[in-house]
Structures are given as C-alpha cells and as structure tokens.
Amino acid sequence: MTTSANVRTAILILCAALLSNCVSVEDGIDTKGWQTVLARGTPTARHEAALIAYKNKLYLIGGRRINPVDVYDPVTNRWTAKSVPPLEIHHFQAVVYDDAIYIMGAMTGGWPNETPLDRVMLYYPEQDRFEYGPTIPPARRRGGAGVAVHDNKFYMIGGITNGHMDGYVPWLDEFDPATGQWRVLPDAPQARDHFQAVVSDGKLYAFAGRRTEHAKKLGFEQTISIGDVYDFAAGTWAPMHTRRAIPTERAGNMALSWNGQIIIGGGESGSQEEAHDEVQAFDPVTGQWRAWPSLNRGRHGSGFAAIGDHIYTASGSGNRGGEPELTSLERLRLSPTLNQSPRIAVTKQAQPAVMQWHKFQLSFAGPETSETSADNPFTDYRLTVTFTHGGKSRVVRGFYAADGNAAETGAESGNIWKVRFSPDELGEWQWQARLAKGKNLAINRDPSAGETIALTNSSGSFMVTPSDKAAPDFRNADRGLLVADTGYFRFAQSGEYWIKGGTNSPENLLGYTDFDDTYRMADNARDGESDAGGGIHTFAPHRKDWQPGDPSWRGGKGKALIGAINYLADQRMNAAYFLTLNILGDGKDVWPYRDPNDFTRFDASKFDQWEIVFDHMQAKGILLHLVTQETENELMLDGGDTGVERKLYLAELIARFGHHNALVWNLGEENGPVHWRPEGQNDDQRRQMIRYLKSADPYQHPVLLHTHSEAADKDAIAGPLLGEPGLDGLSFQVSERTMVNAEMQKWRSLAAAEGREWLITMDEIGKWDTGALPDSLDPTNHQSLRRHALWGHLLGGGAGVEWYFGAKYPANDLSSEDWRLRESLWKQTAVALDFFRDHLPYWDMQPCNGMVDRKDVYCLGKANQIYALYLPDGGTAIVDTGEEAASYAVSYHDPVSGNVFQGKSKTMIAGGELKLTAPTQLRGKDWVALVQF
Known part of the structure; x- marks a missing residue:
C-alpha cells in the first residue's frame, strides 16, 4: 500500500469515528445516509453562498467577502478554483438558464447594513466569466429572497430590503431573461427572508425563512412556520393552512424539489446554537412530512444541488451566525425508498x-x-x-x-x-x-x-x-386597523387614507326594542332637546332590508336593525354615531348595566347582542363611532373623575368591543360646561379620561372630543387640550353652517402650532332644531348642508361627516326610524367621498381659499400639482396660483349627481392665474372644479 493510500485509509477511519460516514467518490461506498466526501482539493470556506449544479458539476458561488468560484467535478472528485466576481455577493439563490448561472435577489456589503444588488448578475461557467445583466427596478430590490425558474421565466419571492435591519417583504416578481422585463405579481400571504424557493408540478413553494429585524434585536427569532404556495396557472396564492406547517422552523436553509417532494434541509434559528442538521420532505399531495437522514454536519447559508442520483451540499456555517465556515462536502443517494422515511407529526396541524x-x-x-x-x-x-x-x-x-x-x-x-x-x-x-x-x-x-x-x-x-374578505369589510386584508394619522384616518395595514361619511342620528341607536332589558326610563322633551316620541326604536321600515344569512338573535330578533345597517351600507355610507350611555340624558334608553342605578354590574346578554350588531357593521364597512356619555351625565360616574366607576365602564367597553378594527372612542357628546348647563367635566377630568383610554386600549383607537356648537365654547373647552398627546382630534358641532370651513382651518392651525395634526370630523351640524331634514322637508335638496357642512368641511382639511337629524322635526335625532327619508343626502355624500378617494391626495393638500377671487369658493390644493374648488351657483372664478405659465387640465363635477364634464387642456394666463368657467350643463348650479397640472 502506498503512503498516500495509507493516509487516505487513516482519514477514512477518523472520519468514520467522528462523522459516522465518510467516503471518497472513487471508493464507491454508498450507505443510506449522508456521506462526507473526501475530495481532492478544498473549496474556499464561506457561508451565505449559492451551490448549484450545471452540466453535472457543482458551482459554489459568492458568500461573505469576495471569493473565487469553486467547481466540483464528481467524475474526478476534485475541487477547482475559478475566477472571482466583480464585487461581494451573498444571500442569494442561484438559478441556471441556458448557458449561464443567474444571480438575483442578492446583497453586497457587511452585516447588518447590507445593500441589495441593483441588477441581475450572470456567470458563464464554460467561459469562467461574470457579466452584469438587466437592472432590477429600484422599488423591488431586496436580498435574501427565494428564486426559481418556471417556463423560461424567473420568479423572485420575499426577501429583505434593508440588510439585516428590517424591511422583510411578501413580494413576488416575474423576470423574463429573454426580454429583461420585470412584472409585479400578487404578494405572498406572508413576508419572509433567508430562505430558498422551489418549483414543483406547476407551483412555486416557499418554506422556512424568517422575518429579520436586527433593529429590534430580532435576528434569528421570527422564523416562519407555514409554507406558501403559488399556482402559476391560476395566478393566485393558496390560502394559508396549517397542513403546510414545517416540522422544524429555521431560516438560511437549503431547498430542492425531487420526485414530487419539497426537500428542506439545514438552517439556523433562535432555538439552538448549532446549525440545523434536519432534512425533511413535504408531499404536496398528502400534506405529510417525512424525516430524511440528517446531515453529518449541520449548516446554513448554502444550497442543495442534484447530480445524477445524488443530492449534494457544501460549505455554509456550522453554527447560528457566521462561524465556523465550513469546507466539507456531503452527498445523499436519491432513492425511492426515501419516500418511505418515517412520517413527522406536526403538532401545529391541531392549532385553531x-x-x-x-x-x-x-x-x-x-x-x-x-x-x-x-x-x-x-x-x-x-x-x-x-x-x-x-x-x-x-x-x-x-x-x-x-x-x-x-x-x-x-x-x-x-x-x-x-x-x-x-x-x-x-x-x-x-x-x-x-x-x-x-x-x-x-x-x-x-x-x-x-x-x-x-x-x-x-x-x-x-x-x-390571510383574510378572505373584500372591501368595504374592515377585515379585508388591505384594511384592518383604522388609525389617526396626519389629520386623517388611515389603514395601518396598507397605509391607505380614508374619509368617513355617515349618520349621526339617531344617537340612541342602541335604544332598540330587541336588545334585552332595554326601555325608556322616562319620556321627556325639554327645550333644546329632541322629542324621543312614545316608545323605543323598532326600525320597522328596515325589516325588509334584512337578508337571509344575516345575523339575528333569540329566534329572529334584531332583523330590523340589521336591515337598517344593510340599507346604510347600500347607500355607501361608512360611519355611524351612537351613545352607549344616556342615563340622565336625552333618550334615557341606552345603558350597559344590569340595573341603571348600579354602575358596577353589567348586562352580559345585552352586551353580546350589541356585539352581534357591531360585528355586522364592521363587515359592512361601517365605522363604530362610540360615544361614551353625553353632557347631561358626564358627572354621573365618579363625579366626572376617572375613578372606579368610570374605569370599570371604559374597561368593559374596551374588553368587549376594542377588537373591532374601525372604532372611535368619543369622550362624550357636547362635553364640558356651558352657559345653559354650567355643570360638566373640567380640563383635568377630561385629561384623566383620555389618558385612561389610551393606556387601557391595546389597539390605540382614535380618541376624539365632541365639542359644543359655539366658537367661544370650543376655545374654552378644547383649547386647553391642544397639547394633550392622547387626544387625536375633535368631533365638531357647529351652529352656523357657513362657519364650518373657517372653524376647520382655525383648529387645524391651532393644533399644528402645538406640533399635532388633529383629525377633525364634522358630526353635528346646526341649527340644533333642524339639522339635516328629511328630503321631503328640504326644498333646496340640502343645498346649504352640501355646500358648507360637506364640501366646506372636506375642502377645509376635514376627515369626514356624519349627519345630525335635528331636534324639532319628524324623524329627528331621537325618534328617527327610517334612514330612507334622507336618501338624497346619502347619495350626495357618496359623491363627495368618491371624488376625494378617486382624485385627490387630500392628506397632502392644504386649504387655499385665499388664492381665489371669490369669497364664497372653497379651495384645497397642492402647489404645482392639483387643486379642487367648490363654486356655488356656477359662474366664473380666477385662481392665482403664483406659478409660471403652464398647461393644466380641468374637469367639472356635479356634486349632486356625480356627473363629470371634461374640460380641455389650457395654459395659465399671465401672472400665474387660471380662469375657471362652468360648462353649459352646470351654469347656475353648484359645481366642483378639479385642476391638474
């Protein structure tokens, strides 16, 4: 035996003792487990690299630092070093297409602030040459993504945009190497990074990975348990299901598709220091996982590659993190018997x-x-x-x-x-x-x-x-929690801004005959107060609006109120205002207590019946404007303090209803003392209430204060709260409709001076006795409401309106039973909501009335880009933009019907002025101009 043979025999004996299974390819030894191959030559130690097979050879590319390409030939059992890439590339999954290995979704630079590669990179193995390919769209660049090929196109899923700091994404992109074109496809159900993707039987599979957030000290902990599947033919992601829960959560894993199975191996996690050695196979048909033989050496940051009847892996890191970097090579014989490996019971399959x-x-x-x-x-x-x-x-x-x-x-x-x-x-x-x-x-x-x-x-x-609901349902995947942001409502999930429009009446909506133990404590109709009528609400006119499949309770109760909600939603209204406590107040028919004289014991069945209605409102896209008290009873609990009674009341409301995604806490209707009622909560008591709501609510829903109608009362009561961090804005009551726009601008400016952007809604419009009359009683078709309370509010920077029905006319704020009586008002409100949603970046615009030559025109604009103006009675208006001569386009909108009349592109007249003249169809009518540069 030669000396070299003696050395090889000794190495094999040592390898067998330490690793249980080593082999030299030329020896022809093959067992049922992974074999550590004793190759000639040694590759560069590396991790966060790619291993891929090309024409029956293994290519080890990239990794931390700039490393040469190492090539392994199973025929000669030899590693050979090739050229180096032009820059450091790591955290990518390489793919083969035609005569090149493609590198995309990679990072460059050092931990933890790595930069996504801005382009595709190609390596030509037969020429041993790197080349830059097409640029990746800036908005879609990320590293640590999964990449796979299907039908001659590449698919990149997931990844992270900001190194290891944060920015994990659920993105899916299609790249056509023949044209260099990118196409954005639907997001995956889950965001993930540090994983590999594979294609099998016309579907894209993404298993394992994590959500890396080193900025929050979460480098390894947030591993993903459920796999995602994209169907190329259908162009959709499969709903998430626990049948795809991975037995061993990890990231930085290797992945391979073989014989209809998805193979996941190696990886790292927060659960152990050593890199994972588990190899597990998922059968998409049965939904079963099987345990394949474990690696001889756990590793992460490498890949799986198949050549002939073997699967290989090489390099990687042996522990969680970056070291030790490995040089070893392992292989496993691919045999049909692997499909008879032991099944793995995944306990997550039993989870709700x-x-x-x-x-x-x-x-x-x-x-x-x-x-x-x-x-x-x-x-x-x-x-x-x-x-x-x-x-x-x-x-x-x-x-x-x-x-x-x-x-x-x-x-x-x-x-x-x-x-x-x-x-x-x-x-x-x-x-x-x-x-x-x-x-x-x-x-x-x-x-x-x-x-x-x-x-x-x-x-x-x-x-x-993922949610399966469509908008306007607030459980829609792109909606979710509604928050206060920059003076408007915004969905936390998508960042989309939202304006409300709906009903402020009847305020005693919950004074409804089908709720348990609900009755009127006393009839009253004092001066300045609505007449509630004889009995509590039945909403009988809306019984016909209830639909099969809608909720009810106790053998069919509740159908009329549920039908009323349906009607409001059918009119595309999205908000409703209601009291949860009116003891001592106007209606005297709403309270959550078992006994209206005992403020420490609640009515469980009534609470649960309210919840049925609230669930339905949220499903129909209707915001819950929950008003916790009114001016007559604001001293009833704890004398106005936030003591045992008030804390208990608020805590119960939060516990039972705080989970609803679109909800506003209102401190109370007409909160604070005024000349006609000098008793009321003081500044400190309001602050106590605000702070308790914010500290007790885990969702941090917006908190608003409902004001009195006169400007001086707003100054006295809301003024001292301008710097209060827990108050998100005001729920306006305004006595004179023509003052709405000016009051909006005043309070937005006052809040801004205190470093706040208050959300202000227009919720109770004067006069107190008329409010919004039924359509049949308003001969002007709600002209003053439309001009001043609706458009005047929104063009003043307002966040939405609710219509108050007044106190002294039929179907008033307490007695209204039929929302159909104001159908024209709902339709006009919907026109305004559509206009703002479809045409304006209103959250980034400012009132600009002073730019217009008419004092009766309301204007909201963003300089150099867009202006919206409401012009009563038609006519002509000149807007002084202060801009240089420029072309602009104008469209004219009918605020009653919603009809649109397109104008022609024009050029501003000298001095930066533009002239607006209504089209023939709108002359003599109110109209809205949309000016776009």
Missing part, C-alpha cells in the same frame, strides 16, 4: 386558525358566579391574556360572559370568561392567560395582583391566515 383582522375569541371556564353574586364578577375578577407573535406582544383584558352564549339564552349566571382579539400579523401566535380574584381587581393595572385561579387552557397557540 383565524384570519388576519378577524375576531379571535377564547373562552375560559372559571368559578361559577352571576351578575348578582356577592363576589362581583365585574369588579373582583380580572382575566388578562397576553398574545405574542415574534417579538410583539399585546395584553388584552377579558370579560365575564355568563354561560358563554348569553345573546341567545339571556343568561345572568355561568362560569365562562372570554377574551376577543384582532390579530394584525400572519403566522403563528401564542397566548398566555391569567384569571385572578381580588377586591376591585378589574381596574388594577398591576399584572401580578390578585389570587390566581387555575385555568385548564391557560396557554396555547393559533395560526393566523
């Missing part, structure tokens, strides 16, 4: 599932008690549930739910507590619940306070999948 932005409700069995028990379940027990996803956690308060089905049974007793939660992130969530008992524990913010009561399901997990 809920769609994103939908209500997730958990029930817990606690002590048997009742609404009247000496141990008050509303004050002396507290359920808190902590929901966790990745590095995010949200603590949500639960509530006593009697028998758990009180809306149907009317139960007053039972042992069920519940929690409701709206998840905002896809993927796996965990919960941890605690039920505790103690005197007034319900309002105690100390999470450890009280005596813990054992719960059988105190912890668990659930899977969040």
